[in-house]
Amino acid sequence: MEGQNPALTYFEGAPLRRAVIAFTAFLGGLIFLLAVPAQAAAPDQGLRGTLKLQGQPVNGVKIVVTTEGGQPVKEVTSNAQGAWVVPIDKPGKYKVTLDVKTLPQNAMIRGGNAVRTPTVFSGNVSTVLFALQLKGAAGQPADEGGESSPFLDQAAQLTFEGLNLGLIIALAALGLSLIYGTTGLTNFAHGELVTLGALLAYLFNVGFGLHLIPAAVIAVIAGGALGYLQDRFFWGQLRRRGTGTIAMMIISIGVALFLRYVFLILFGGQNESFAQYTAQPGIEIGPISAAPKNFVAMGIELLVLIIVGFALLRTRTGKAARAVADNPALAASSGINVDRVIRIIWTTGGAIAALAGIMLGLSQNLKYTMGQDILLLIFAGVTLGGLGTAFGALVGSLVVGLFIQVSTLWVPPELKSVGALAVLIIVLLFRPQGILGRRERIG
Amino acid sequence: MSAKTSSAETSAETTMSDRKAAALAAFKDLARDPGVPKPDPILVVDGVTRRFGGLTAVEVAHVEIQRGSITALIGPNGAGKTTFFNQLTGFDTADAGKWTFNGQSMSGVPAHRVARAGMVRTFQLTKALSRLTVLENMRLGAQQQRGENFWRALVPSAWRAQEDAITEQAEELLARFKLDAKREDFAGSLSGGQRKLLEMARALMVKPELVMLDEPMAGVNPALTQSLLGHVKDLRDQGMTVLFVEHDMDMVRDISDWVIVMAQGAIIAEGPPDTIMSDARVIDAYLGAHHDAPLSESELEEQLHQAEAALEAEIEEETQK
Amino acid sequence: MDWITIISTTVKSAIGVETVLYALAAIGINIHFGYTGLLNFGQAAFMGVAGYGLAVTVTVLGLPFWVGIGVGLAAAVLLALLLGAPTLRLRADYLAIVTIAAAEIVRLVFRSVQFRDVFGGSDGQRGFSDGFYALNPFPEGEYGIGWFSFNHRLLWIMLVGWVLVALSCGIVYLLMRSPWGRVLKAIREDEDAVRSLGKNVFSYKMQSLILGGVIGSLGGFIYGLAYASVQPDVFGTETTFFAYTIVILGGAARVLGPVVGSMIFWVLLVLVNGVLSEAVQAGYIPFMTSIQVGPVRYILVGLGLILLLIFRPQGIFGDKREIAFDVR
Numbered sequence A: 001m002e003g004q005n006p007a008l009t010y011f012e013g014a015p016l017r018r019a020v021i022a023f024t025a026f027l028g029g030l031i032f033l034l035a036v037p038a039q040a041a042a043p044d045q046g047l048r049g050t051l052k053l054q055g056q057p058v059n060g061v062k063i064v065v066t067t068e069g070g071q072p073v074k075e076v077t078s079n080a081q082g083a084w085v086v087p088i089d090k091p092g093k094y095k096v097t098l099d100v101k102t103l104p105q106n107a108m109i110r111g112g113n114a115v116r117t118p119t120v121f122s123g124n125v126s127t128v129l130f131a132l133q134l135k136g137a138a139g140q141p142a143d144e145g146g147e148s149s150p151f152l153d154q155a156a157q158l159t160f161e162g163l164n165l166g167l168i169i170a171l172a173a174l175g176l177s178l179i180y181g182t183t184g185l186t187n188f189a190h191g192e193l194v195t196l197g198a199l200l201a202y203l204f205n206v207g208f209g210l211h212l213i214p215a216a217v218i219a220v221i222a223g224g225a226l227g228y229l230q231d232r233f234f235w236g237q238l239r240r241r242g243t244g245t246i247a248m249m250i251i252s253i254g255v256a257l258f259l260r261y262v263f264l265i266l267f268g269g270q271n272e273s274f275a276q277y278t279a280q281p282g283i284e285i286g287p288i289s290a291a292p293k294n295f296v297a298m299g300i301e302l303l304v305l306i307i308v309g310f311a312l313l314r315t316r317t318g319k320a321a322r323a324v325a326d327n328p329a330l331a332a333s334s335g336i337n338v339d340r341v342i343r344i345i346w347t348t349g350g351a352i353a354a355l356a357g358i359m360l361g362l363s364q365n366l367k368y369t370m371g372q373d374i375l376l377l378i379f380a381g382v383t384l385g386g387l388g389t390a391f392g393a394l395v396g397s398l399v400v401g402l403f404i405q406v407s408t409l410w411v412p413p414e415l416k417s418v419g420a421l422a423v424l425i426i427v428l429l430f431r432p433q434g435i436l437g438r439r440e441r442i443g
Numbered sequence B: 001m002s003a004k005t006s007s008a009e010t011s012a013e014t015t016m017s018d019r020k021a022a023a024l025a026a027f028k029d030l031a032r033d034p035g036v037p038k039p040d041p042i043l044v045v046d047g048v049t050r051r052f053g054g055l056t057a058v059e060v061a062h063v064e065i066q067r068g069s070i071t072a073l074i075g076p077n078g079a080g081k082t083t084f085f086n087q088l089t090g091f092d093t094a095d096a097g098k099w100t101f102n103g104q105s106m107s108g109v110p111a112h113r114v115a116r117a118g119m120v121r122t123f124q125l126t127k128a129l130s131r132l133t134v135l136e137n138m139r140l141g142a143q144q145q146r147g148e149n150f151w152r153a154l155v156p157s158a159w160r161a162q163e164d165a166i167t168e169q170a171e172e173l174l175a176r177f178k179l180d181a182k183r184e185d186f187a188g189s190l191s192g193g194q195r196k197l198l199e200m201a202r203a204l205m206v207k208p209e210l211v212m213l214d215e216p217m218a219g220v221n222p223a224l225t226q227s228l229l230g231h232v233k234d235l236r237d238q239g240m241t242v243l244f245v246e247h248d249m250d251m252v253r254d255i256s257d258w259v260i261v262m263a264q265g266a267i268i269a270e271g272p273p274d275t276i277m278s279d280a281r282v283i284d285a286y287l288g289a290h291h292d293a294p295l296s297e298s299e300l301e302e303q304l305h306q307a308e309a310a311l312e313a314e315i316e317e318e319t320q321k
Numbered sequence C: 001m002d003w004i005t006i007i008s009t010t011v012k013s014a015i016g017v018e019t020v021l022y023a024l025a026a027i028g029i030n031i032h033f034g035y036t037g038l039l040n041f042g043q044a045a046f047m048g049v050a051g052y053g054l055a056v057t058v059t060v061l062g063l064p065f066w067v068g069i070g071v072g073l074a075a076a077v078l079l080a081l082l083l084g085a086p087t088l089r090l091r092a093d094y095l096a097i098v099t100i101a102a103a104e105i106v107r108l109v110f111r112s113v114q115f116r117d118v119f120g121g122s123d124g125q126r127g128f129s130d131g132f133y134a135l136n137p138f139p140e141g142e143y144g145i146g147w148f149s150f151n152h153r154l155l156w157i158m159l160v161g162w163v164l165v166a167l168s169c170g171i172v173y174l175l176m177r178s179p180w181g182r183v184l185k186a187i188r189e190d191e192d193a194v195r196s197l198g199k200n201v202f203s204y205k206m207q208s209l210i211l212g213g214v215i216g217s218l219g220g221f222i223y224g225l226a227y228a229s230v231q232p233d234v235f236g237t238e239t240t241f242f243a244y245t246i247v248i249l250g251g252a253a254r255v256l257g258p259v260v261g262s263m264i265f266w267v268l269l270v271l272v273n274g275v276l277s278e279a280v281q282a283g284y285i286p287f288m289t290s291i292q293v294g295p296v297r298y299i300l301v302g303l304g305l306i307l308l309l310i311f312r313p314q315g316i317f318g319d320k321r322e323i324a325f326d327v328r
Ligand SMILES: Nc1ncnc2c1ncn2[C@@H]1O[C@H](COP(=O)(O)OP(=O)(O)OP(=O)(O)O)[C@@H](O)[C@H]1O
Pocket: A439, A440, A441, A442, B052, B055, B057, B075, B076, B077, B078, B079, B080, B081, B082, B083, B084, B124
């Protein structure tokens, strides 16, 4: 066969080779940039754990590790993130004792037993669990009732937290959804843009000693710039070659793997937090108690979302972006510069994903997998809303965030993401095109 | 099922011209009203509606398709012809409505069952299976293949004989559609017109009673068009019923026995091909309702040709994508 | 640098347990993605439910080994049904997201404290492989010549693994030359066209999902038996992505593609890993620590996936005209 069909003929790689070189160079620069605060990673064999009381880390708690026979191995105290790690040379059974006297006044171990006997397997880090709870709150955590219903109080608190999470997801989801809508790319590397924002802010904040606010501004700008460059020198080139959407999706998986482990090498496997605003005392507003940073963060998130939403609805570029997302071919033929619109979307998408990362780092911890961990929730938000619709992504993300937090009223917190993902699957059963999506035309 | 046997019997004793004559005779004294009952309908549609948001794409009150005839479905772009096909063949779920094929209810029946029942459609934008060879494309169309069962597929001897028979049948059809030289090529390497031919030939492998063709001639060059027209006429002469969508009025006039006109989702007129275009409702639909004064014959021709040229340009554009 | 160790581990990895289990996972994905065009990003979950099915049956319920295998296979089929029912009517990209989400659900449930009694939390389960090694026909000892030798346990699991790989390839070969395989390939090209020809597309996609899932689940058994343990995080999304890389490396929609791909994949990874760690230890690469060598393999896989899809989407040996998915 002569291969007259465009779908089967092959293509020249020259412009693309350039793209790959550019991409590698860009990553090289990134490595150089991030190499400064490189830290030792977690041990590859040992014991570890994290102590938390009502979601807040508990530090300064003494943990004693001995062999099964009682031979002392090591004593450690939990750090500011509530985490502790004990590297262990020889696999086997060990005894881990939590020194109850070093716990905060109001805290106790659920069940009362302060000794665990975990087994360390070769090449594995085993997690040792000590669940902490408030003294007096014997069984149900919501037992200490005030005047108003504790259940409703907790629901209000969780709704607040869910909103916070939902807004963060929405920031990331907006970019993902617009990129999908305009280029057809299901970007599995979007989570890494989130991580990148957080880690860049950490670099300027902790590495170079800037205050978090200017560091965050720089990180957001850098995130936008990287979004731009990524499209200019990588995805844009692939599009020009006519790379299929499924091929691009798998390429994005490669990019995600690549970036994630570059982060691991440069940043390390541990949890970190920013230099400022980490341990803020909570304030109470009605039934809701939260650190002031959370209120400010939510304010910023809302503001950014409103600005982006407004821009999409009102500005020329925003309208053009929605037109392109709706029908690229038609938009192009009506005189819209599709490439320019896509580049703007990538830039904005990169910047707000970076912002999402910083906000996530503020309310939780910084880790090289933070983007990966939230990616599925971003996808859930985008998919729930209907792939490719900007406002669908907003609605979907808020639903996901709220659902995750509020579901902890009934679901154990460690399984809260399970609930959200299950809801995603169930919604798709009844509305395969998502909440705001459209059915595709056949024939 | 009795309909099937009777048509098989008649095909044995009648000649080609008899078929056309029979079809024309059936339509002879019919009224020109939309939804007029036919003497021997194979497909009867009632109240089919499909809305997309605020747009009502299809709203067909009643229509019947005469068995053994070639019926054309025409109408301006966006009239809802393709959407109507999608509803009837189970590719999209209608918001309301009932329809029967050979007296058997087909509403809500999934697409593959509709095809198995003997009602097979082709697509406006051709769906060749690009990375399968032309011959494999054809073989796929055959029904009740033993080798399509998972367990029997593992035992080649269970399906070899049937496969050979299918191949023979496929090659006959390919020869008829002048595609036999391409039998080992990937379908993706065929030209646009050849793909149309392949899609039609593949649909015939199903051995359907009713063939529904969505713009079979769009993008096909004039020489090939002639042979395609011949093939469509052949289908009727072999006892099949054909319902096809077409914008080119010359072709409609050439091969169809009856014409149904759709506009804005509804059937607005029916009639024989040579007079349908002079129907006032049809002119309104095609040219817009702003012509108060009746047009002269020549003016009408002129306007129609312009409209057709515009349509053709559009189709050309569509297929070149 | 200890070249003998590097070379011996590399050569052994060409036929090692890792290669076998990823070949099985990849054969499954090849059926899904290469032949049917289904983007199943949840293959790790199929391996997981099989491994855990075996482990839990034997350790928690105290039932014999063969029952465990039966439970594992049944769990894989059940997962395919559960996963397929809502997703097989969706567009390819939705399917990818939903399957990856489902796989995460499975993993999170396995590692949850809530079900620690059953699945063993993040430490997983162990101590269920005795029944398998009791069947070992090889007496205790080392088999092979010089450094190219394996102990009796490894030899047994590798033998079983390669027999399973051969069987799976045989089945794929027979099926893909049959009318059944033709329907699958046609679905990959355009499922609406297939529907219009009277084939029940949903049913075929489901059959494909089950078959590929069950073959992938064999990989889960091999993992559990070879390492005598299962941990939840082994069955994470990265395992699925490794298998995808293998399929594309060997050439999608080719019967032996996944096997060849898995061999090349692991030889390369083990070689790079060996050279790098030796070099770091010998102080040739001053800016790296030995802890950083581990992540390098993922970086290489990521980079490899990108470069493969851009420059050789048909795989190393593939014919570019027969490439099974739309590169453009
Ligand atoms: N999936 C869909 N979603 C929204 N609107 C649709 C969809 N499918 C069709 N439509 C609309 O329904 C109307 C009828 O479309 P249809 O394709 O049936 O027209 P047609 O008569 O086949 O036109 P043509 O002659 O150009 O092929 C059009 O206005 C079209 O935009």
